[in-house]
Amino acid sequence: MTDDIARSFVQLALAIDRHRPGYVDAYYGPPAWRARAAADGPRPLAELELEREALQRAIAGDLGMERQRRGHLVGQLRAMQATLAILAGETMSVVAEAETLYDISAEWVDEASFEDCRRTLDELLPGRGPLVERLAAGKAAAQVAVEPNAPALAEIVRELGRRARDRFALPRGESLEIRLTQGRPWSAYNWYLGELRSRIEINVDRPIDILRLVHLVAHEGYPGHHTDLAIKEARLVRRRGWLEHAVTLLESPVCVVAEGIATRGLDALLSRDELFAWCAAEVFPRAGLSGLDPRREHAIEAACQKLLGVRDNAALLRHVERAADHDVMAYLRHHGLCTEQAAAQALRFIDSARSYVFTYRQGGALVDALLAAEPAPACWFARLLEEPVTPSQLRAWIRDRSQGAAPDRGAAHRGAAR
Ligand SMILES: [Zn+2]
Known part of the structure; x- marks a missing residue:
């Protein structure tokens, strides 16, 4: 079931790219999927939003999905909803965009x-x-x-x-x-x-x-x-x-x-x-x-x-x-x-x-906050490279570590050893 979700997610992203070229920054999945999206041409946006909603329900119902994988997919689908709404003509302020597409708040920096x-x-x-x-x-x-x-x-x-x-x-x-x-x-x-x-x-x-x-x-x-x-x-x-x-x-x-x-x-x-x-x-x-x-x-x-x-x-x-x-x-x-x-x-x-x-x-400020305190900043940086993380998940890591949690050093060290 989870494989179906992953496949549908990728195919939906490729379909959105037909409306907004460049939306897909990199793709290295099966070439046939991209060829099919190209052959289909731009599909109705309402149809794509229905597919996105179905995917969201499927993720909620997939009780076997690993927690971090789920958080990453849910974050991506939330951003996808905003992209589809913008493509459908909804006007969104740049502040709302930052929040819905990127999970961050666009703030004025003190001069x-x-x-x-x-x-x-x-x-x-x-x-x-x-x-x-x-x-x-x-x-x-x-x-x-x-x-x-x-x-x-x-x-x-x-x-x-x-x-x-x-x-x-x-x-x-x-x-x-x-x-x-x-x-x-x-x-x-x-x-x-x-x-x-x-x-x-x-x-x-x-x-x-x-x-x-x-x-x-x-x-x-x-x-x-x-x-x-x-x-x-x-x-x-x-x-x-x-x-x-x-x-x-x-x-x-x-x-x-x-x-x-x-x-x-x-x-x-x-x-x-x-x-x-x-x-x-x-x-x-x-x-x-x-x-x-x-x-x-x-x-x-x-x-x-x-x-x-x-x-x-x-x-x-x-x-x-x-x-x-x-x-x-x-x-x-x-x-x-x-x-x-x-x-x-x-x-x-x-x-x-x-x-x-x-x-x-x-992004720099979040990484700084994660690496700011001991122990093991290199292990935390390795985790960022190895695991799918959204800003909300990263903020949760930062909260956990400020409460004294140690990183999963095993994971980072396994990585470092290749
Ligand atoms: Zn860059």
């Missing part, structure tokens, strides 16, 4: 935190002229030429991959390739191809500084999206037969946890001192940037990361206050220290991604 970042950057980037220009000049001095075979990029992929394989349950045979692209609203994207393979695209519209490149590879590849999906393919789909994981959806609460894993991944692989030593000895020289101080570059990058909330606020201004292009870009430039070009790219992302914008900061 005082941005001022703290500005002060930090002001100290790190002394000199005359506006801070936004000093920051752009600092990043230009650390700029790296990005090409698929560039020595620095190859070293970053090699070392982060080695560490991810060493620490987590990355299956044998996984691989990724890197391609360059242009004219996209994002800075990089991981396309999961199935069979444990990913293609990572890096957008070279704007210059990339060397430490940003390290973060991009960690986010998209090791131990971020590629690692997350390859481990789930091996453990959930191949080993346990949980076929619902053969499809990943762009409008799903799972995205929040995936972005949390990706944004915090680098810290899960290297301590600060290990990062500094590796950058100084291996990464920076390969980029012709031996003179850079990794500690200073890291401090600049960390301060910029804390400005992520500026984009959340800009999304609320755009979608709730209906702010004009000029006003949103002015906000991004002032609080986020964006150049004109970066602000324009951020605006395109805000317009295309809508409530997805909030998944990064909120």
Whole structure:
């Protein structure tokens, strides 16, 4: 019965994708199912909603389904209901979208935190002229030429991959390739191809500084999206037969946890001192940037990361206050220290991604809260990679651990041992 539910869930997702191309972000189930969805064309939305309701009832009636699997499917079906309602013409605020699609609340971030970042950057980037220009000049001095075979990029992929394989349950045979692209609203994207393979695209519209490149590879590849999906393919789909994981959806609460894993991944692989030593000895020289101080570059990058909330606020201004292009870009430039070009790219992302914008900061905050206390943060991170989790489930883990519960270390260690 559970196999039927998984099959129906995947087929329903493929049918929704006919209405909203890109809804299915990755699919590696039976090719015949996708071919059938393509042959059927867009089916009536009311029919799809009836199928979704039937699936929800079937899950409620499947008493043998494992609890975590059930929670994951119920969360996905709730988001699916909202997607179908939006496709049927229902208007939903971006705040309601964040709640129903992603299981998070879209909140205004206190601008005082941005001022703290500005002060930090002001100290790190002394000199005359506006801070936004000093920051752009600092990043230009650390700029790296990005090409698929560039020595620095190859070293970053090699070392982060080695560490991810060493620490987590990355299956044998996984691989990724890197391609360059242009004219996209994002800075990089991981396309999961199935069979444990990913293609990572890096957008070279704007210059990339060397430490940003390290973060991009960690986010998209090791131990971020590629690692997350390859481990789930091996453990959930191949080993346990949980076929619902053969499809990943762009409008799903799972995205929040995936972005949390990706944004915090680098810290899960290297301590600060290990990062500094590796950058100084291996990464920076390969980029012709031996003179850079990794500690200073890291401090600049960390301060910029804390400005992520500026984009959340800009999304609320755009979608709730209906702010004009000029006003949103002015906000991004002032609080986020964006150049004109970066602000324009951020605006395109805000317009295309809508409530997805909030998944990064909120996912990162959830992962931080989970890993904040001892014991065994590495075991908790491994669990995130190995198990299907929604933000609600993650909040329950955080509640449990604040009450003294230990992680299922057996599960994580079995994974680490491969
Ligand atoms: Zn991501």
